[in-house]
Amino acid sequence: xxxxxxxxxxxxxxxxxxxxxxxxxxxxxxxxxxxxxxxxxxxxxxxxxxxxxxxxxxxxxxxxxxxxxxxxxxxxxxxxxxxxxxxxxxxxxxxxxxxxxxxxxxxxxxxxxxxxxxxxxxxxxxxxxxxxxxxxxxxxxxxxxxxxxxxxxxxxxxxxxxxxxxxxxxxxxxxxxxxxxxxxxxxxxxxxxxxxxxxxxxxxxxxxxxxxxxxxxxxxxxxxxxxxxxxxxxxxxxxxxxxxxxxxxxxxxxxxxxxxxxxxxxxxxxxxxxxxxxxxxxxxxxxxxxxxxxxxxxxxxxxxxxxxxxxxxxxxxxxxxxxxxxxxxxxxxxxxxxxxxxxxxxxxxxxxxxxxxxxxxxxxxxxxxxxxxxxxxxxxxxxxxxxxxxxxxxxxxxxxxxxxxxxxxxxxxxxxxxxxxxxxxxxxxxxxxxxxxxxxxxxxxxxxxxxxxxxxxxxxxxxxxxxxxxxxxxxxxxxxxxxxxxxxxxxxxxxxxxxxxxxxxxxxxxxxxxxxxxxxxxxxxxxxxxx
Amino acid sequence: xxxxxxxxxxxxxxxxxxxxxxxxxxxxxxxxxxxxxxxxxxxxxxxxxxxxxxxxxxxxxxxxxxxxxxxxxxxxxxxxxxxxxxxxxxxxxxxxxxxxxxxxx
Amino acid sequence: xxxxxxxxxxxxxxxxxxxxxxxxxxxxxxxxxxxxxxxxxxxxxxxxxxxxxxxxxxxxxxxxxxxxxxxxxxxxxxxxxxxxxxxxxxxxxxxxxxxxxxxxxxxxxxxxxxxxxxxxxxxxxxxxxxxxxxxxxxxxxxxxxxxxxxxxxxxxxxxxxxxxxxxxxxxx
Numbered sequence: 036x037x038x039x040x041x042x043x044x045x046x047x048x049x050x051x052x053x054x055x056x057x058x059x060x061x062x063x064x065x066x067x068x069x070x071x072x073x074x075x076x077x078x079x080x081x082x083x084x085x086x087x088x089x090x091x092x093x094x095x096x097x098x099x100x101x102x103x104x105x106x107x108x109x110x111x112x113x114x115x116x117x118x119x120x121x122x123x124x125x126x127x128x129x130x131x132x133x134x135x136x137x138x139x140x141x142x143x144x145x146x147x148x149x150x151x152x153x154x155x156x157x158x159x160x161x162x163x164x165x166x167x168x169x170x171x172x173x174x175x176x177x178x179x180x181x182x183x184x185x186x187x188x189x190x191x192x193x194x195x196x197x198x199x200x201x202x203x204x205x206x207x208x209x210x211x212x213x214x215x216x217x218x219x220x221x222x223x224x225x226x227x228x229x230x231x232x233x234x235x236x237x238x239x240x241x242x243x244x245x246x247x248x249x250x251x252x253x254x255x256x257x258x259x260x261x262x263x264x265x266x267x268x269x270x271x272x273x274x275x276x277x278x279x280x281x282x283x284x285x286x287x288x289x290x291x292x293x294x295x296x297x298x299x300x301x302x303x304x305x306x307x308x309x310x311x312x313x314x315x316x317x318x319x320x321x322x323x324x325x326x327x328x329x330x331x332x333x334x335x336x337x338x339x340x341x342x343x344x345x346x347x348x349x350x351x352x353x354x355x356x357x358x359x360x361x362x363x364x365x366x367x368x369x370x371x372x373x374x375x376x377x378x379x380x381x382x383x384x385x386x387x388x389x390x391x392x393x394x395x396x397x398x399x400x401x402x403x404x405x406x407x408x409x410x411x412x413x414x415x416x417x418x419x420x421x422x423x424x425x426x427x428x429x430x431x432x433x434x435x436x437x438x439x440x441x442x443x444x445x446x447x448x449x450x451x452x453x454x455x456x457x458x459x460x461x462x463x464x465x466x467x468x469x470x471x472x473x474x475x476x477x478x479x480x481x482x483x484x485x486x487x488x489x490x491x492x493x494x495x496x497x498x499x500x501x502x503x504x505x506x507x508x509x510x511x512x513x514x515x516x517x518x519x520x521x522x523x524x525x526x527x528x529x530x531x532x533x534x535x536x537x538x539x540x541x542x543x544x545x546x547x548x549x550x551x552x553x554x555x556x557x558x559x560x561x562x563x564x565x566x
Numbered sequence: 567x568x569x570x571x572x573x574x575x576x577x578x579x580x581x582x583x584x585x586x587x588x589x590x591x592x593x594x595x596x597x598x599x600x601x602x603x604x605x606x607x608x609x610x611x612x613x614x615x616x617x618x619x620x621x622x623x624x625x626x627x628x629x630x631x632x633x634x635x636x637x638x639x640x641x642x643x644x645x646x647x648x649x650x651x652x653x654x655x656x657x658x659x660x661x662x663x664x665x666x667x668x669x670x671x
Numbered sequence: 672x673x674x675x676x677x678x679x680x681x682x683x684x685x686x687x688x689x690x691x692x693x694x695x696x697x698x699x700x701x702x703x704x705x706x707x708x709x710x711x712x713x714x715x716x717x718x719x720x721x722x723x724x725x726x727x728x729x730x731x732x733x734x735x736x737x738x739x740x741x742x743x744x745x746x747x748x749x750x751x752x753x754x755x756x757x758x759x760x761x762x763x764x765x766x767x768x769x770x771x772x773x774x775x776x777x778x779x780x781x782x783x784x785x786x787x788x789x790x791x792x793x794x795x796x797x798x799x800x801x802x803x804x805x806x807x808x809x810x811x812x813x814x815x816x817x818x819x820x821x822x823x824x825x826x827x828x829x830x831x832x833x834x835x836x837x838x839x840x841x842x843x
Contacts, residue, residue: 630820
């Protein structure tokens with residue numbers, strides 16, 4: 036009986052179980068961290084981040100094994116065609132694991148997380164990462180919706196985590212309500228997609244919408260004068276006579292409404308994640324690493340889900356929805372630029388400007404071709420490391436009490452801690468989009484794809500808005516290099532622990548290497564689309 | 567069965583009312599109720615389509631939506647309660663209530 | 672005809688209580704109207720011959736009421752805190768919601784009766800079965816095709832338990 040049970044488990048793990056083995060490992064390690072925390076002493080609490088990192092590494096190794104499996108055959112689906120293992124899933128899961136590893140390393144020395152809650156913190160982080168990986172692999176609307184909800188639930192608690200002896204911040208409630216609002220709109224959009232296709236699998240939904248779009252085009256042609264129009268009219272008369280009384284916009288309204296709702300919902304969640312800390316009090320002692328996870332990993336998961344839905348389900352309607360995406364992207368960029376120019380603190384500038392960065396990433400959907408999508412994935416990849424590096428500098432400075440929230444407290448950082456100042460300048464220049472950093476090449480690739488696909492005015496507008504955005508980032512670098520005339524200014528130096536040094540080293544390497552020699556990184560980005 | 571468009575109009579009206587509630591009201595709890603109303607609208611849509619197609623997938627999706635409504639109300643009320651009871655004391659009126667500092671959207 | 676009357680009564684009730692929910696001056700009145708909206712929605716599920724969802728919605732109503740009672744003190748504190756909120760917001764919400772609902776209903780009636788060929792819901796897929804599914808069919812589907820979503824809901828429960836312990840702690 037035992038061998039029979041083992042055979043069943045083995046067969047399951049070779050079949051459907053292999054598809055979500057990376058997520059399962061993360062969940063097991065999270066449960067292990069919680070269980071172990073009940074019997075280890077205070078001095079042994081270092082085991083929690085160690086186990087969390089081990090879980091991320093094991094999950095990464097499993098992804099590598101899955102890569103070997105799908106390189107020999109095609110991608111495969113599992114659990115009644117609700118999740119898929121393809122190159123897209125492998126790439127974005129690896130990115131999410133990298134984001135989690137960076138946050139875990141930075142959390143080791145973060146003093147504002149109470150020691151007795153660190154185990155729960157790491158467990159919530161791993162739960163969120165696993166749920167995001169499910170969301171990226173989902174090809175069923177219900178699984179995608181629930182995965183995004185479970186990820187958001189973990190992030191609610193991460194955002195609500197209080198610092199030592201501090202009050203919980205209202206910013207966590209703002210993020211929660213913004214995310215719930217996005218989820219509700221997403222559920223409505225998904226209900227329309229289900230209604231248009233009688234299916235929850237996105238492949239079947241895409242087929243149904245394609246058929247609907249083709250009939251709409253035939254009806255539009257049949258209303259035109261000429262031989263071709265008459266031919267279409269006769270075709271409709273023989274095959275679908277009732278369509279002669281329909282207007283094309285009647286067939287297009289529900290799919291376009293569904294697209295708008297899905298786009299708005301995922302952007303609302305992304306915006307809630309990136310900008311929720313703006314209402315925080317100036318001297319908040321709340322943890323920073325959850326903010327980094329929300330600004331990095333959560334945004335990656337949302338945009339990856341949006342890309343999968345947009346390209347698979349709504350691909351046929353590209354000619355109809357691209358003007359909407361232009362308007363939304365430019366509005367996001369403008370709003371982010373205006374908001375960031377008004378901010379006075381380092382973290383607020385990063386939060387507002389991330390809104391603009393998301394707008395730039397959305398521009399890639401306008402062209403929709405291979406070059407643009409590769410540029411988008413490259414941008415997302417490099418943005419994650421650059422913003423993690425910037426947050427790592429902020430965290431290291433705060434841990435040492437060497438920098439308060441105001442920009443003036445960064446004055447003379449170059450004199451106090453030259454290495455930290457140089458790293459900060461690298462990340463800021465990369466975010467601003469100057470050469471030779473990865474930020475420049477990412478934006479250049481996007482503009483190039485827009486130019487080639489004929490969206491020249493959009494490219495000009497986006498390039499124009501990049502200038503004030505660059506200034507809002509460069510203010511940080513200016514303060515870091517400026518000598519302080521104030522005798523009461525910060526004088527403490529920033530020393531880096533081993534985890535911070537590792538994170539800063541990796542992030543600085545990616546920020547510079549991806550700009551100086553981008554070919555390997557572009558090849559990685561193309562891998563996400565199976566090339 | 568009634569035409570599917572009747573159910574679509576009802577759910578769309580509830581969606582719009584929910585969106586108006588989220589945008590116009592400052593109270594966090596009323597915003598939460600407006601959000602749950604949007605989820606209810608999605609549930610009505612799913613169930614109407616499921617009955618139209620005689621398909622089980624839509625009905626189970628609607629059941630999960632109802633589960634999410636319950637979970638969200640419980641978790642959201644709990645988080646709101648913990649955050650704002652630490653900030654606000656009824657006996658002494660605060661100079662500025664943090665909820666009033668939270669933008670409407 | 673009876674189905675139409677029942678649907679219009681329940682639909683009108685749901686819209687009315689939804690509008691009252693967002694335009695109520697206090698959280699308590701809003702909560703009462705929200706619960707009544709949920710009841711109207713439950714009635715619509717029953718009218719759609721979905722007894723499972725009707726039962727689930729009643730359980731959801733019970734849980735929402737229990738949560739509101741559990742957090743009644745904190746919710747009422749928030750109510751007191753917002754006593755100075757400008758009433759124009761509630762009035763504005765009521766007016767906008769009423770106008771939008773009336774426009775919606777007018778458009779729906781026009782589309783249904785005066786523009787029979789101009790429906791948004793043309794070309795929807797056909798029913799997969801000739802008759803509505805039974806409760807047993809639904810449960811069978813739920814337990815065979817929806818195991819991954821069920822596992823995710825279980826994971827959500829675990830996360831909520833862990834998170835609540837992390838966030839809710841006594842003052843230091």
